[in-house]
Amino acid sequence: MSLVTRASETGFRYPYVIGWTGEALERHVLRWRPHWEGQRLSYADERRTDYADGVLRLRQGQTMTGRPDFRTVNTRRQWRCMSRQLCQVCARSVEDPDTGRTWWLLSSREGAGDGFTNAPPTCPACIPEAISKCSYLRHNAAVFTVGSYWPYGVRGDVFLPYLPPVVPFQENAVVKLTDDDIRHCIARELLVRLHDVRPAETYGDAPWAT
Template sequence: MSLVTKVSETGFRYPYVIGWTGEAVEEHALRWRPHRDGERLSYAVERRTDVAFGVLRLRQGQSMMGKPDFTTVNTRRQWRCMDKLLCQVCAQSAVDPDTGRTWWLLSSSEGAAGDGFTNAPPTCRTCIPEAISQCSHLRRNAAVFTVGASWPYGVRGDVFLPYLPPVVPFQENAVVRFADTEGIRHCIARELLVRLHDVQPAVTDRETRRAA
């Protein structure tokens, strides 16, 4: 998988995690497979990389071709950033080399609760000012943190009813915790959710210069 982020003609860097119209969701037949605890949702022809943490993942291309779609994320790239603690903008490490803590850019409503779960991958310290300036929501609600640890919490995805032909999901864009082992078996994941631990407010370089 390429780590190269795409840049527009005007010099704008497209975030690594966003979806592109040329990466349309691959249409594949679904089926129910026997599982020791009941039926498990599966593609009719499975690939080794289809399942992670026991959940079926959405299949998408990785070409970054077509037009950028800021309303969606690419499942595999979002998952990779969460799993490897990579910046959602540049795909480089978001872990501070001096402290070992991970930089995370959230909305103020997400950060207010302290430790919690999120679908937003980390953002490295260098990319935080750019991410805030390019997003109208973050310009109003950005909150910057460093995080001591994170671990998989669940997924956001579509849940299907077992034992029926899996054609139309019973729930769309639902939050399913990994602790819900039955729900996980019946789901196609679109985003990985992680729980954050030891969340501390942080100050960006831009804020430091502004206060000086």
């Protein structure tokens, strides 16, 4: 059974999407395999679950063991939140049942109009906690509702085709799903494009209402 969230001894909930040191897997051998559009990067021991949205993803465990690493996200949990409209903190649905819109917590810089983001949505119940626990968001938080969104690209490491895939040509690069390089990379995060982005109405004692 997969874990959804974990809490510290003080009761602080660790966000569902963050990485843990115990989830790192041993380095896997990469190879190039023939593809109708050219060479495609894959693992030597290829598995069907390695791919999502036609993209090769970084392999990671799902145990949430070791120490929490707030500098990283777990690729599959981030992907799951993006594709299933789940909160990045508690992994519950973020869709507003009355409007059908999706709640999204972004930095004020990201929220200027429609665009793409690597941050999964956040449900209203978790937004105050996320803001209070993150020093950056305390000064830059912006809460929105989103009418729709769809996969835009990935953030990942790009390798040069036809050369031994040992060292990436580009690290942490943004690659659109329509780019040729999407076949040459290992994705770390799914990026989605937001549409019909509106500032959320204030309510209750939420931090963004002050």
